[in-house]
Amino acid sequence: MRDPLPRAILESLCPCAAVFDADGTILHSGPTLEKAYGEPLAGKNLLDIFKVTAPRALSKTKDFKRFLTRKISVTLMRPDGDHRIAFRSQFISISDDDRTFIVNCSFGQSLLSSVEILDLEEGNFSFADPSMDLFNSLSVQQELITEHQHLTEKLKSAKQSAERRANTDPLTDLPNRRAFSDHAERMLRSQKQDGKALAFLLIDLDKFKQVNDMFGHAAGDFVLKAATNVLRSAFGDNGFVARLSSDEFIALITGKDVLAEAEKLSFSIISQISEPIKYESSRVQIGASIGITTACPGQTKSLDQLLLEADLALFEAKEGGRLRSQVYDARLGRKYALMGRLTREMEPALAAGEFVPFFQPQIEPATGRLTGAEVLVRWLHPQLGLLNPVEFIFVAERNRMMGRIDHEVRKLALDTFKKWQRYGLQLDQMSFNLTAEKLGDKTFVDEIMRDIEQRKIKPSQICFELLESILIDGANAPVLEGAADLSFAGFKLALDDFGTGHASIASLISVPVDTVKIDRSFINGLHSSKRIRSMTKAIIGLCQQLRLKIVAEGVEDVRDLQLVQEMGCDYVQGYYFAKPMSSNDFWDWAQSRQIEACNVR
Structure with a gap:
């Protein structure tokens, strides 16, 4: 029987195809398909090499004719059994008597993984080898993927940088108000599961404005960094410290006896921050006042309410002479309730x-x-x-x-x-x-x-x-x-x-x-x-x-x-x-x- 598609033409036009007869016996195959399989395919039965998976399984050679010209999905069953390569394929009759057929395969989405499996490189192909089409296609695809990955990394890096800037105080490198709010909200939610108490410490630097006015903003920045170092050292990895505004910081700690720990930390912080700071040829001295409030398991206080409580405690500390800490308590709670009422009524009262x-x-x-x-x-x-x-x-x-x-x-x-x-x-x-x-x-x-x-x-x-x-x-x-x-x-x-x-x-x-x-x-x-x-x-x-x-x-x-x-x-x-x-x-x-x-x- 005369071969309706000689091997030379197959290699040139259909490098990833196989010609087979009505019994399913492969007559010859393209070089790319042979590289994918790993050895010559001539003489093997098509159904031993390919498994047709769609539109439905095919198990008998006589069924080929029913799939002619239809798009099908096949899996190449390699001899090593470790890898299976998926192709998009099509059965086509290439003889007048419908006794000879060709299955033409395309890697499609499996191109990259297939070449990685086969470890194909440019040196594996001769100049005239039609299988170079595979590698050339892969090179274009890899370039597009590499460029996409590069852009993705740049966008990811830019996003991370923007998020860091949005959540970090540029002077002290501490988290800012936004970052603290996010962290505190997470801690309040997790409190329902872990049952740990939280303590909020609102820290205000006393006499900081005087430093700015007397020595300039460079001195003020120097003092803020010095205070930041004190706070970082005091809380270490056990607390979350953030800068809220010019001379105001806040810290959040968690544990069993957080109130006692907060008062202990406050004493240490006030003592350290009150030490004279050497700036150029001068010695600058500031102080600190701290307002403390706690959130215990089972309470339903919002973050806004807790911050207001800490703010009120801080105000009491300042009113009491500064350089001290004040814990929010029931007395201040009653004062806070009255404050809410007075806030609502003050404007009408003035009028x-x-x-x-x-x-x-x-x-x-x-x-x-x-x-x-x-x-x-x-x-x-x-x-x-x-x-x-x-x-x-x-x-x-x-x-x-x-x-x-x-x-x-x-x-x-x-x-x-x-x-x-x-x-x-x-x-x-x-x-x-x-x-x-x-x-x-x-x-x-x-x-x-x-x-x-x-x-x-x-x-x-x-x-x-x-x-x-x-x-x-x-x-x-x-x-x-x-x-x-x-x-x-x-x-x-x-x-x-x-x-x-x-x-x-x-x-x-x-x-x-x-x-x-x-x-x-x-x-x-x-x-x-x-x-x-x-x-x-x-x-x-x-x-x-x-x-x-x-x-x-x-x-x-x-x-x-x-x-x-x-x-x-x-x-x-x-x-x-x-x-x-x-x-x-x-x-x-x-x-x-x-x-x-x-x-x-």
Whole structure:
């Protein structure tokens, strides 16, 4: 029988094909198919070499004709039995009497794996070998795959880099707020399974703003990195530390007795961060305050609530003198609940005029004359009654409303001051507390000048008391310039809470004050402590040498009154005379007292 497809033509046109007869006996095969099988195929039965898997299994040679021209899937059964190569194939009759057939195979998706199995390289092919088609096709495919892999790696690397930048603080290389939130949420979810308690430590650097203002931002960055090293060392691999903002960090630890561990770590951190830091030729010193809260198994606190608890505990730590830690507890919980209510009600309260001035008299002890009044803000809450600043100032500051409240109260107090003048109550001055933020506001002097000019009040009749926070957080150029501007405009300045350690002697030089108010901790019980009397006498002597007026705060006992008068205090105020009062009560008190307000001469 004449071969309708000679081997030479098969090798040239169909390198991956086999010619077989009606019995399934292979007459000859292409070189590529032989390389795939591993040995010559001539004389072998097609069904011993191939297994037809689709469209359905084929087991008899007589079935070939039913699959002619149809696309089929076959598997090449190699002699070693280790590898099977899948082909997409087609049976075609190549004789007039349908006695000779060809199965033409294509590697398709199996090209790469097949060549890896066969370990084919370019050197395995001669120039004229039609099997080079296989390798050339593979080279194109491999180039495309390599390029795809390269692009995939670049995209993966870029994504990882972007994720790192999005989750890392660039200065300290610590996780940022976003990364901490993700980690904390995961820990809170896993707590349901592992039953471990969590502790959150909110860490704030004290005096950091002073470092920036005095030495520059490079020094501030240096200090932040130093603090970061302390935190990394303290928590090690047992805690997750992140930087939340400029000088605020947060840490999360887990374990059995996390509260005791958190308090132990806090003590160590505060001690280490408070150590002097050498920067260039200077020694810089900061501190730290820490708020702590815990999340125990079975609780349903959200991350936002836990962070707010830690924030509140931190505020308490700062209010308690800084350089300390504070644990959130039930007492603070009640305060937090009240804060939530006050936050909702503060804006409507301001619009309704519920924030009002109260007045505490200032007396000249030598004559008993009423010389002035300190203005203190109060909230006349319709349900909760009279609220002192300690009960709402944190909420006001947190919601950036304290400035607006102070302004409204100050205008009401100035109206009252002018009203008293018209009705014959002549005070030398009225005193207002002033925050560092307001003092550093360049528009404040113009604002207060408009307020007093509208009421025809002289600047010399107004005294601004500089709070201790100004000297802790705000001894910077804008604050000092603001104090100088007020002094130049004719307003009086008083240094409040002097002697407590918050205000330094240097402040008497750097801030243009006219008056020093000695803190109540020196005055209340003055008669019972020889040591306090000596310290108070030294403070008064210093102020007298600097020709500053002196106000003794917190006078509650006639014996203390006699002592401060003997020491040379110019003015006194305290519960011995009167508590802070509403404008009407102050008027009645002043009228009933007249010049006999103080019996000590």
